[in-house]
Amino acid sequence: MEKRAHFSGWTLPLLLILPQMAITVIFFYLPASQAIWQSFLREDAFGLASEFVGLENYAALFEQPEYYRAMITTVIFSTLVAFFSLAVALLLATQADKNIRGGHAFKTLLIWPYAVAPAIAGVLWMFMFHPTLGTLGRPLNVMGFNWNPMLDGTDAMILLVLSATWKHVSYNFLFFLAGLQAIPKSVIEAGAIDGAGPVRRFWTIVFPLLSPTTFFLLVVTIVYVFFETFGIIDAVTGGGPAGQTTTLVYKVYADGRSGGDLGLSAAQSVILMVIVIALTAIQFRYVERKVQY
Template identity: 75%
Template sequence: MEKRSVISGRLLPYLLLLPQLAITLVFFYWPASQALWQSFMLEDAFGLSSEFVGLENYAALFQQPEYFRAVGTTFIFSTAVTVLSLSVALLLAAMADRQIRGAPVYKTLLIWPYAVAPAIAGVLWLFMFQPSLGLVARGLRSLGLDWNPLLNGNHAMMLVVLSATWKQISYNFLFFLAGLQAIPKSLIEAAAIDGARPTRRFWTIVFPLLSPTTFFLLVVNIVYVFFDTFGIIDAVTGGGPAKATETLVYKVYSDGRLGGDLGGSAAQSVILMIIVIALTAVQFRFVERKVQY
């Protein structure tokens, strides 16, 4: 799509683009290409000289058991958060979509956690589940459960999954509700006349028609879990205990910060960039399909 009528000007458009392009080049392209370049270089221990080593940093990375552990952690974490937050949000949206009294109030009361910072969400849940003084943790302990996310890796994982899910429900709810409201009521009424009960109507008509929204949210949620949950992990567990909650993004951060392994850290960044680009590409292909649909 192009404008038929345009403004004439030779220098002006470049001046208008200058701020955005300058910031983009300095803070996006330059660092990204640095990461790419460093991932092929090996620096000595003092950072004085470096040599080109090709794909050695990547090879070294793929020989690290910790790297695959972080891949596994990321996979479990993102699957758990995505499945949990999507199902809870869909349930709530399906309920709010019925013509019940107070639906707008419920909507307001369900969407505000979007505005809570991930790190703050983590802190709230940490407080509830803090083994010695948390209200919920005390309840769990009185039930005879030896709850301790500070020592037990599985408990720590559950805690970050819960915090991340809690924060993401509002976003998914909003998009599911919009998706549900876009489904023509006549289709549902027709099925009702044919004698289909509400549950059957939901799974045979509503859910398939909702699939573009679901698919879109699937991708957005994976991106969310990959990148935006950094604050939750850092505030709640710091990647621990014993790296049980160290995701790929957290590993880039902690490897680059603690060890001076710039090449290895850069290689990890490059792999993450490839993952984001792949996810974005999937998302855009889907968006194109939706437009035709």
């Protein structure tokens, strides 16, 4: 798209764009390119000299069992959060889309968790499911479930999934609701005249028409689980117990903090970048196809 009318001259526009360019280059391109460059280097033990080692850092990374474990953890975590947050959000959105009184109030009451910081969401759920003092966690143990997210990896993962889903449902709900409201009523009425009942109408008409939204939310949710849930993980489990809830992003952070190999850490960052770029590219391609349709 282009504007028909413009102003002439180019010192002014260059001045206007300068601040953004400067910040982008200093805090984005510089660090990103350094990460890429560093991922090909190895520092000696004293950090005094470094040599170019090609893809060795990547090779070394894929020899670490912990890296695979982080990958698997990430996949499990994202799959669960994506599934639950999308399913719950869709259920709530279809109900809120019905012509009921007070629909707007329900919307307000459902969307505010978006404003809660991930770390805080984690703290709230940890408190609620604390094995000895939590309002819900303690009864679990009393009933003999042996619930302890601090010691048991599965329990820890469950708690993370719950808090991450809780925080993200509001976002998906909002977009699903907007998507539902954008479906012309006449299409659904035509379905009703064609003899489809409410359930059938949902799965054969509404859900397919909603698929662009669903796909978009799927990608956004995965990106959310990859990056934004860092706060939840750090607040709730700190990647533990015994590294069982360490995701790829958390591993970058933890390795860096423990002063590990810079090259390895950089290689991890680069892999993450590639994943996000791939996700975004898929999304753009999909959106484009949708537009052409």
